[in-house]
Each structure stands twice: as C-alpha cells, then as structure tokens.
Amino acid sequence: MGYRIFNWGWKFPSPQQTFQAFYDGFTEGPLWGAIVASLRRLLISFAISIALGTTLGFLFARYRFLDQTFGFLVVALQTVPSIAWLPFAIIWFGLNDTAVIFITTIGATWTMSMASRTGIMNISPIHLRAARMMGAGNGFRMFYQVMVPAAFPHLMTGIRVAWAFAWRALVAGELVARGVGLGQMLQDSRDIGDTATILCIVIVIAIIGTLSDHLCFKRLEDRIMLRFGNIK
Amino acid sequence: MIDIKNVSKTYDDRNRGRYNALNQVSLHVKKGEFVSLVGPSGCGKSTLLNMIAGFEKTEEGMIEVNGEKVKGPGPDRVVVFQEHGLFPWLTVLDNVAFGLKQKGMRKKERHELALEQIKAVHLSKFAASFPHQLSGGMKQRVAIARALVMDPAILLMDEPFAALDEQTRFILQSDLEEIWGRTHKTILFITHNIREAVMLSDRVIVMSTQPGTIKKEFNVQASRPHSIGDPLIHHLERKITDELADELEKVVKGEMGDDYRIKKNHFSGPSSDSMGFGI
Numbered sequence: 001m002g003y004r005i006f007n008w009g010w011k012f013p014s015p016q017q018t019f020q021a022f023y024d025g026f027t028e029g030p031l032w033g034a035i036v037a038s039l040r041r042l043l044i045s046f047a048i049s050i051a052l053g054t055t056l057g058f059l060f061a062r063y064r065f066l067d068q069t070f071g072f073l074v075v076a077l078q079t080v081p082s083i084a085w086l087p088f089a090i091i092w093f094g095l096n097d098t099a100v101i102f103i104t105t106i107g108a109t110w111t112m113s114m115a116s117r118t119g120i121m122n123i124s125p126i127h128l129r130a131a132r133m134m135g136a137g138n139g140f141r142m143f144y145q146v147m148v149p150a151a152f153p154h155l156m157t158g159i160r161v162a163w164a165f166a167w168r169a170l171v172a173g174e175l176v177a178r179g180v181g182l183g184q185m186l187q188d189s190r191d192i193g194d195t196a197t198i199l200c201i202v203i204v205i206a207i208i209g210t211l212s213d214h215l216c217f218k219r220l221e222d223r224i225m226l227r228f229g230n231i232k
Numbered sequence: 233m234i235d236i237k238n239v240s241k242t243y244d245d246r247n248r249g250r251y252n253a254l255n256q257v258s259l260h261v262k263k264g265e266f267v268s269l270v271g272p273s274g275c276g277k278s279t280l281l282n283m284i285a286g287f288e289k290t291e292e293g294m295i296e297v298n299g300e301k302v303k304g305p306g307p308d309r310v311v312v313f314q315e316h317g318l319f320p321w322l323t324v325l326d327n328v329a330f331g332l333k334q335k336g337m338r339k340k341e342r343h344e345l346a347l348e349q350i351k352a353v354h355l356s357k358f359a360a361s362f363p364h365q366l367s368g369g370m371k372q373r374v375a376i377a378r379a380l381v382m383d384p385a386i387l388l389m390d391e392p393f394a395a396l397d398e399q400t401r402f403i404l405q406s407d408l409e410e411i412w413g414r415t416h417k418t419i420l421f422i423t424h425n426i427r428e429a430v431m432l433s434d435r436v437i438v439m440s441t442q443p444g445t446i447k448k449e450f451n452v453q454a455s456r457p458h459s460i461g462d463p464l465i466h467h468l469e470r471k472i473t474d475e476l477a478d479e480l481e482k483v484v485k486g487e488m489g490d491d492y493r494i495k496k497n498h499f500s501g502p503s504s505d506s507m508g509f510g511i
Binding site for chain 2: 095124126127129130131132133134135136137141145146149152195224228
C-alpha cells in the first residue's frame with residue numbers, strides 16, 4: 001500500500017482508520033462533547049480578551065503615560081507563549097477550566113490590545129475633530145460611535161490573529177488540564193496509543209479554525225472593507 | 233459675532249524652535265458677514281480658525297463668539313475641512329445626520345432634516361451612498377450639508393475647495409454664495425486663492441507671515457452676486473495680489489535663502505514699447 005512506504009506500523013493511522021475514528025467519534029464517541037466543551041471555553045476567553053484588549057489598546061492610545069510604561073510591558077508579554085503561564089494558572093486555579101480559560105485569554109489579549117492601540121492611534125485627527133465639533137463628546141459615545149468604527153480595519157486584523165492565538169493556547173492548555181475537550185481527548189488517545197483519533201482531532205482542530213476564520217471573520221472583514229472603500 | 237482681541241500663539245517646533253504663529257491679531261466679524269482670510273502658508277490663518285473652532289487653546293488674548301468666550305468645539309461653530317472629514321463607515325445620510333444624533337434627536341426626525349440639506353446641495357440621489365463612492369466635489373457638498381444641518385450661527389471653512397479641480401471649484405463657489413445668500417450665516421473662509429476670496433467675500437483680510445499678523449483689509453463693494461467680469465473685482469484681485477507678493481517673497485526667502493527675489497511686473501519678452509512686427 002502506497003501510504004505505508006515508510007512502514008510506520010501502528011504509529012501512523014491509515015486513511016481508513018482515521019475515517020473510522022471520525023465516524024465513531026461523531027456517532028457514538030465523545031467527539032461532539034469535546035468540540036462543544038472546547039468551543040465554549042474558547043468563546044468565553046475570546047470574548048474576554050477582545051473586550052479587555054480593545055479597552056487596553058484604547059487606554060494606551062489615549063494616555064501617553066500608560067503607553068510608555070505598560071505599553072512596553074505588553075510588547076514583552078506578547079512574546080511570551082501563553083502556555084508558559086500554565087504552571088501559574090495551575091497553582092492559582094488548579095487543573096480545571098478556569099486555568100485553561102485563563103491562559104487562552106492571556107494568549108489573545110495582548111495581540112488584541114496592540115492591534116486596537118495601533119488602530120486608534122491611526123484614526124485621522126480630522127474625524128475626531130469633526131466628531132467633537134458635532135457634539136460627540138470625549139467619552140463613551142465618542143468611543144463607540146467614532147473610535148471603534150474608525151479603527152475597525154485594524155481591530156478586525158487583531159480579532160483574526162487573536163482567534164488563532166486563542167485556538168493554539170486553548171489546545172495547549174487542554175492537553176494538560178483535566179475535563180472534557182479536544183486537547184484532553186488528544187492526551188487520552190496518546191495514553192492508549194489511539195493514533196487514528198489523534199489525527200482525527202488534529203484535522204478537526206484545523207477545520208474548525210479555518211471555517212471560523214473564513215465564514216465569520218473574513219466575511220465580516222470583507223463587508224466592512226467594502227464599506228470603507230478599500231477593496232483588496 | 234466673532235470678536236478676536238490681541239490673540240497671540242507660539243509653537244514649539246523641533247526644527248524652528250519657538251516661533252510666533254500669531255502675533256496680536258484682532259478681528260471683528262459681524263453677523264451675516266462673509267469674511268475671507270488670505271495669506272501665504274504658515275501665516276497662522278488655519279491656527280486662527282482652529283482657535284475659533286475651539287480645537288486649539290488661546291494662550292494670549294481672547295476670542296469671543298456671541299459674547300461668550302470660546303472654550304472648546306461646539307455645534308454653533310461648524311468647520312468645513314479641506315479633506316471633508318466625512319466618516320467612511322456611514323452613508324451620506326448618516327454622515328449628515330450624525331450631529332443631530334448627538335443632540336439626541338429621533339431617527340425619523342433627524343433623517344428628514346438631513347435629507348432636506350442633502351437636497352439643498354443637490355445630492356438626493358446619493359443619500360444611501362458611502363463617501364468613497366462620491367467624487368471630491370460631492371464629498372465637499374456632503375461636508376457642507378453636514379455643517380448646515382446643525383444650523384450653526386457660524387461656518388468656518390478651512391480651504392474647503394483647495395483640493396478640487398477648477399471646474400468643480402467654480403460650481404461649488406457659486407453654490408456657496410447661493411447658500412450664504414439664502415441662510416445668512418456668518419462665514420469665515422480661508423483660502424490661498426485670491427480670486428476665490430474676492431468672488432465670495434464681503435471683506436478680504438490679508439495676513440502677513442512670521443509672525444502672523446493682519447496686514448490689510450479690503451472691502452469688496454461689488455454688487456451680489458459677484459461676477460468675474462466686474463472691473464471692481466479685477467481691480468481688487470490685482471491689489472491683493474500685489475499686497476501678497478511681498479509676503480510670498482518673505483516666505484520663499486525663508487525657505488530658499490536670501491538670493492531669491494520675486495520680480496514684480498517683470499516680463500522678459502519683447503518690450504511693451506514695440507508694437508510687434510505684424511503692423
């Protein structure tokens with residue numbers, strides 16, 4: 001058989017086995033449950049990190065002092081792989097959902113805050129002036145009526161990158177943590193040497209990542225770009 | 233209406249050090265008057281406008297609008313910017329209605345008012361378009377509609393037609409004159425274009441540079457609407473051009489060194505005594 005040129009033995013599953021694992025996983029196995037549990041964690045931490053990141057970015061753009069002190073720290077934190085926080089998370093929260101959500105959030109927040117900072121700083125001053133002149137004030141109304149839409153192209157890039165970062169951090173965290181999830185399933189399959197399921201989960205992760213990017217974010221981005229008039 | 237008394241402004245510039253953008257400028261603009269400010273670049277005319285609009289703080293002297301000190305930007309003094317400043321994420325209608333929304337007006341009401349103004353600048357067909365779908369002249373029309381819908385007492389216009397081509401500019405100028413005649417807003421208009429200033433204004437104020445001061449005032453006593461053919465307009469245009477030539481020389485010298493001189497009334501063709509060969 002062609003796929004066994006290198007004679008991997010049981011260490012690499014055949015397409016047939018993988019397909020079988022897919023089938024079993026979706027019909028009777030824990031695959032659905034794992035996907036739902038993982039997505040739940042992902043969405044919670046994604047929402048937190050988008051809100052937190054946008055706010056942080058806004059503060060950095062608005063207050064020079066913050067930008068020059070904590071702004072640098074954020075750049076430094078961004079370079080730390082979020083899985084490096086897992087030991088802390090385990091000590092603080094234990095080997096549970098909270099720990100995973102924590103590191104996933106950390107993985108996405110910094111990118112998001114950098115993107116929103118750049119976005120808000122690049123808003124043309126003329127728009128801010130025009131808005132202030134027409135009575136948008138300097139507070140929350142200005143923020144959501146002018147700053148967020150004006151920074152949207154940058155924010156959208158940030159959201160897409162943050163999504164990818166969150167996905168990675170999530171799987172990494174789940175590999176270690178207990179409970180139900182795709183990462184845990186990977187780990188369990190390794191324990192019993194079920195390579196077909198491992199491959200099957202890797203494929204599921206890739207598909208969910210691509211689909212969500214393509215169906216949600218890319219569409220949203222394109223729609224908004226069309227409005228702004230910069231069609232790529 | 234607008235009272236400017238002894239206003240000075242200094243800037244800290246990295247290249248030039250501390251410099252005086254405005255020095256002891258005093259100006260009074262009456263209600264319903266159309267006043268233009270002309271001057272070489274860097275004479276502080278935009279700074280003055282920004283201070284009246286409330287975008288920049290007054291350090292010395294004072295600016296009063298309707299007897300009240302200017303503290304910040306407000307909907308009673310609306311600016312029409314050179315680069316229109318429309319929000320690209322809003323339709324023309326929503327752009328025009330933005331100011332009314334900030335006042336807390338209901339959606340139906342503000343859309344009605346906005347549509348009225350959009351009609352007044354002849355853009356009814358484009359109410360649902362986005363700014364990027366419009367030409368430069370149309371965008372500037374939307375900007376004017378957006379300003380007028382606020383029903384401000386004062387319109388501040390910062391070189392609004394500078395980025396447009398000649399034909400579009402010409403049409404917009406006559407439209408603006410018509411709008412002014414209809415609404416009797418007080419308009420302070422900044423421009424580089426002397427003809428534009430003379431054609432539109434009741435009064436043209438020439439500013440000098442380094443430091444920015446008011447050099448001379450010209451009253452345009454031609455009948456409305458001003459026409460290019462009017463000899464009075466021509467005469468004034470010429471006088472203002474001469475007045476500005478000295479200022480331009482100062483600017484050019486500052487940029488290029490002392491050996492540069494703008495030659496007045498100099499033309500190096502056949503001399504004007506010669507009647508030519510064809511006779």
